[in-house]
Amino acid sequence: MRIYENPEKTFENRINPKSFYHIAGKSEFCLLNGEWDFAFFKNETEILETIEKWDKITVPSCWQLQGYENPNYSNINFPYPVDCPFVPDENPCGFYRRTFTVDKKWGRIYIGFEGVSSCAFVKVNGKDAGFTQGSHLRAEFDITDYVAEGENTLEVLVYKWCAGSYLESQDMFRYNGIFRDVYLTQRPAGHIEDIEIIPNAEKFDIKIGTNAKLKIFEGDKLLIEKDIENELVFVPENPILWNAEKPFLYTFVFEKDGEILTLKSGLRDIRISENYELLVNGVPVKLLGVNHHDTSKFRGWCQSEEELRKDLMLMKELNINCVRTSHYPPIPQFIEMCDEMGFYVICETDIETHGFARRTAGGNGYDVQSNDWPCSRKDYEAEHIDRMRRMVELFKNAPSVIMWSTGNESAHGVNHVKMIEWTKQRDNTRLVHCEDACRKGQFHNSDVYSMMYLGYGELESKALSNDINRPVFLCEYSHAMGNGPGDLVDYCEIFRKYPKVIGGCIWEWADHVVTENGVEKYGGDFEGELTNDSNFCCDGLVFADRSFKAGSLEAKYAYQPMKAMFEDGVLTVFNRFSFTNLNEYKLNIEIKVDGKTVSTETRTLDVAPLSKTEFPVDIKKYECFHGAYLDVSLSKGDFVVAQEQFELPCNIKPTEKTTEKAKLKEDKYNIYACGEDFSYTYSKFYGGFTSIKVKDEEQLAGRTK
Known part of the structure; x- marks a missing residue:
């Protein structure tokens, strides 16, 4: 061999x-x-x-x-x-x-x-x-x-x-x-080999296995400077806890024999409540997530730190607070960024054996001869545990990592059980995720009941089931290919309705393509492919160049941290944040009639996390041709975090009809329809309208898509 x-x-x-x-x-x-x-x-x-x-x-x-x-x-x-x-x-x-x-x-x-x-x-x-x-x-x-x-x-x-x-x-x-x-x-020959900083909500348990000088900083403030031998328990006087909304990090500096080692970590606690909620620092949290592959349209698996940071910044724009590293560990700098920027991470090791489901003609399942999958083979036991161990040891100090995942779509066997046993023995501060165990009905091995692509009814039945005594999580849902994310709002309503349903991760973040000579290619576009799955890799929430799709904006709305309702002249505002008061944002209230602003107001609302407030908004019955609307948005600076729109009562005035026929013309790029008081411009390139004018007034904010 x-x-x-x-x-x-x-x-x-x-x-x-x-x-x-x-x-x-x-x-x-x-x-x-x-x-x-x-x-x-x-x-x-x-x-x-x-x-x-x-x-x-x-x-x-x-x-x-x-x-x-x-x-x-x-x-x-x-x-x-x-x-x-x-x-x-x-x-x-x-x-x-x-x-x-x-x-x-x-x-x-x-x-x-x-x-x-x-x-x-x-x-x-x-x-x-x-x-x-x-x-x-x-x-x-x-x-x-x-x-x-x-x-x-x-x-x-x-x-x-x-x-x-x-x-x-x-x-x-x-x-x-x-x-x-x-x-x-x-x-140096006697250098520190490993550093372990076990995060919890009160103290840092620090282990280095040798002697060294340690400094701990809270921002620029030096909290402690001390010579330590092997280990130290440090309890800050006024601990500042880490969470994805307010990701505060302490800085640790170790010095030994002239070598200086630095890293950052945070205080936080991960638990499951009596009714199976996910608690971060004792507060219920929903995981509004996405699956992230390392993919670049020019460099394949080689994403630079700048590209990865851009991915995370765009996720923040879309109100995403959770990342599953599908289906392998990322580079360490990615987890550092998640610590710094504030994301909850399901860190997944480099295991997927999905191909065994199709190893025989017509085979497409997990149960056929599953005893010969690597997860059940003795000769693959060491490989499974080795891959788990290397991930856990590398990222054990990261506060953003709240779950360790055994991999993806690999059936379930004794090697998974041994991976889970090793992980829980090594780290009891985080949850262990194993979707395959739940698929096989052996979810007692996993801290969460994780499934993928459940329908609404199935998800609600899991939430109501007394047989499932742990949080319910969708590690993959709302497949983002085409119009897939159109169901996000419905799923998020279920997440928020049932404490036991802790959220999910959209499949997936970005389209996978290979760009050659300006042409984006996918499966089937290359010579010599023994097997391929066509354009099924173009299933991202964003395009390969990271520009937004309609589904991106749907995710932003479904995941937004504010919900508003308007009824009988009263505006009710719900704060969906777990750790942030709405007084850190501006609430903007705007009334528009026929697209023109007739009233604006900006407020700062003192609404505690997971609470609500209500107040009246003065409206009247408007005279208009097209409609009147109340727009409510939450913003910080120029960035809009959340928004809602409500139709207002109005008297619709009749529009004057014209008997004039539109004149049509076209050129290489556009088709034009024009009359005395109106004009339409339709782009052949984009396949949509780029301009609609009435009495020389533009009616579109941008081209139609």
């Missing part, structure tokens, strides 16, 4: 997973991103001992977008016949090479990879330095014994498929290569 086909051999020489922190001071950190030498081979038998001609490739990147092989989109199917754990002999591989310089060798030297698909064999100066699999999981190797002062050569052999590929059948374009950051660190 080839080593990369052995699921029990998940790594060699990889150091134990640890939490994410920033390194400074005496220690050296060097990104190895940039231009590398590269050679591509159709299978391992073609690999040459001496490569005379090297290509150049950018790291990080996906080699399918660098001119080697074509992209392939598959929702479920594996791109090869299922013979687990074996993969085809025709297994393409990429050979990467670059040099790095160590001016002075001291302490310990490490090489780190944030993401390599599907597995990597690492050599330093011709010597085997390590092996790893698990595409979206960090891997670090101690290469001290292989490094010399001066110039060193780093080589990485990456295989397209390995035994771990059977755990990576996610709904996405299937890419390969070194697609996340590569970095070199040089640290």
